[in-house]
Amino acid sequence: MYTFNREEYNKRMEWYLDARFGMFIHWGLYSIPARGEWVRSEEEIPKEDYMKYFEEFDPVDYDPRAWARAAKEAGMKYVVLTAKHHDGFCLYDSQYTDFKSTNTKCGRDLIKEYVEAVRAEGLKVGIYFTIIDWYHDDYPHYGDRQHPMRNNPAYKNDGRNFDNYLTYMHNQIREICTNYGKIDILWFDFSYDDLRGEAWRATELMDMVRSLQPEVIIDNRLECSGEGYGSLAACKPTPYHGDFVSPEQMIPPNGIQDVEGNDIAWEACVTMNNHWGYCATDHFYKPAPMLIKKLVECVSKGGNLILNVGPDVKGNIPEESMKILQEIGKWMKKNGESIYGCGKSQIAKPDYGRVTAKGNHVYFHLFENTIGPVPLLGVPKDRLKGIRYLATGAEVPVSTSWVHSDYPDIVFADLGLDPVLPDQTDTVLDVILTEE
CATH class of the missing domain: 2.60.40.1180 (Golgi alpha-mannosidase II)
Known part of the structure; x- marks a missing residue:
């Protein structure tokens, strides 16, 4: 069984704490309705109605080398892509479902191409994998806080076997850890209500992940969601502790410390506009100067920043995002030394x-x-x-x-x-x- 070892932990975290800046990519079927990645839940869309996007999906412009180059030129050191989001659609060739990119018009294992492209640019490879699933029949539907059919009594949970779902989910994570070479980050999303920790058979899951990918860095969302710190921060690390805390859409006021007052690793995950997945009407982008200052703020508090892009369904990063990335990259080329490998200073924050x-x-x-x-x-x-x-x-x-x-x-x-x-x-x- 995996047990926490401080020396091993510090060693695998070295590159991550040096990198400080990464790219998040949310992309999938939801890029077609273009109203964000939660569209199926927010609009309570039945599976049958959502399937039209599966039939249509064909990202003719998908070029992961272009994505990786954009990240590298912006000064980012790692990239994390959604292999599967909450709608259950897989961007890879999973043997456990038909709901995958290889069964669309596209007919390709998009994660395989992504991993190769990111490695080719010398960046660290991250894969996001949600542990919830609105497509799988054994995942709770009616009454679940987020499921699209939560309010529809026709989808009651009689006959659903959650343990079957967990076996499915574990098998898919095994595929991710087995089929794509070395993975640098596994970004799980997310725990809520009673679905935390061992509800996911998390010790068993982490034993498997650590045996297949011993150096992988994992977030804290087998225990938490965007709020909450997890067992490493409590100084009582479980076998499924997170290697870093993952505050969402905010920067902690004083960084993050464990219960003994020691600084711990964290990463603010932040969108450029107000959505993770592509939203055609959301043009409320944070200006590059603001995002540069927020990156500096994260590092000055001992944290990382992972900044999201949401490509459109054809596979193109929005033009607004590309312009912002280029402006950030211009600053990073001259000033990256004050970001990479840096952290908190003993010197207090000045007024200016x-x-x-x-x-x-x-x-x-x-x-x-x-x-x-x-x-x-x-x-x-x-x-x-x-x-x-x-x-x-x-x-x-x-x-x-x-x-x-x-x-x-x-x-x-x-x-x-x-x-x-x-x-x-x-x-x-x-x-x-x-x-x-």
Whole structure:
């Protein structure tokens, strides 16, 4: 049986804590109605009516290399794609269901192509797999909080065998862990109400997963959903503990700590607009400068950011998303050093931005300029080796201006006479300290 081992845990988490930035991809049949990935539940669509999308599915533009390149050029280090979402449709050739991409007009194992494409770009491979299923006959229908037929008495649960469903679900996860080589992240979704932990036969499941993919990193949603931290945070890790906490559509105010006060790994999963799956009418996209600052915020609090795209049914990432990714990538090419391998600093958040740190480098992220020289509160004068603009490597002098003579113990950076920062989104100062 799998048991928690801190040394092994720390080793498998190394690359993930260094990466800090990933791409989430939600894609499936729901891209055809184009009203988000929960459309079948929200509109209580019967299975028979939903099947028209299965008959139609044919992503003629699907090119996972283009997706992987977009992620890489944005500065992302890993990608996670939905192999199966709650509607039960599989993007891979599962032997346990007919409801899969190989049985559509498409006729292809889309996960196989995706895994090969992501690996070819040198990125880490992540697969999302939901543990709930609105298609399977043995999954609870009537009265379940989310099932599309929850309010329809014609779909009562008499004769449904949940254990049959669990065997099916375990078998499909075994396929994912067996048929596609090394998987770096398994992103399970999600537990709710009484369906948590052992309700999923989670110890048995994790024994199987860890035996097949010993280095895989797993989220905490065998125990939780978007809220809740899980047993690792409680310092009582179960065999099915999550390797990281997965706050959804928010950034924790103070990062996340376990019950003993130690920082633990977490990843904020965030959409670009207001939907995970493609929504044709949702053009409320977060601007790239905002998302860059939110990435910095996550890292400054010891966390990762996984940013979602929802391709259309033909397989194209929306144009708005591509423009945002390109703008983020432009900033990351110059400033990624302040993200990769970085985390929280001992230095408190300044009024004008945030701070990330790595070794003897402290990165001051300036979201706005100051009046007069920039105070680098918390930087010890006796250890200051130099200040550089991270984007260009140009030296930033230490200010000797009389205007801050009342604050002799604080280091001030002299950015010159121009009140407009070189990068109005985030100008990063690399403050280099001598070793302690």
